[in-house]
Amino acid sequence: xxxxxxxxxxxxxxxxxxxxxxxxxxxxxxxxxxxxxxxxxxxxxxxxxxxxxxxxxxxxxxxxxxxxxxxxxxxxxxxxxxxxxxxxxxxxxxxxxxxxxxxxxxxxxx
Numbered sequence: 001x002x003x004x005x006x007x008x009x010x011x012x013x014x015x016x017x018x019x020x021x022x023x024x025x026x027x028x029x030x031x032x033x034x035x036x037x038x039x040x041x042x043x044x045x046x047x048x049x050x051x052x053x054x055x056x057x058x059x060x061x062x063x064x065x066x067x068x069x070x071x072x073x074x075x076x077x078x079x080x081x082x083x084x085x086x087x088x089x090x091x092x093x094x095x096x097x098x099x100x101x102x103x104x105x106x107x108x109x110x
Contacts, residue, residue, distance in 0.1 A: 040059060040062070040067065041067060041071070042092070042096045043059075044059075044064060044067055044068070044071065045071070045076060045086075045092040045096075046092050046093050046096065048071075048076070048077055048084060048085070048086040048092075049086045049091065049092050049093070052080075052083035052084060052085045052086075053068060053077070053083065053084040054082055054083055054084075055082040055083070055084075056082075068084050071084075072084065075087060075088075076088055
């Protein structure tokens with residue numbers, strides 16, 4: 001029963017009527033994957049910038065050797081003995097968005 005003069009905000013009303021919205025994972029958590037190739041390549045670039053990558057390193061169960069080879073062919077990494085070093089002058093995290101897979105900007109026109 002509502003008391004006179006008591007106002008319940010619309011968002012509170014919605015959450016009380018739909019508790020699954022509050023307790024379920026966020027929508028963007030359902031669609032993101034840490035193991036997508038583009039995401040993995042970007043993470044590997046940032047890691048190589050911080051420290052050389054060592055031969056045989058894995059990401060979970062994923063073998064990174066093919067990705068390291070492709071990054072070397074593209075001029076991002078250089079192999080020296082057991083280590084792969086970052087060769088670019090740029091900071092890779094500047095070109096990587098934490099919120100999306102692409103650093104491109106989009107305009108929504110209706």
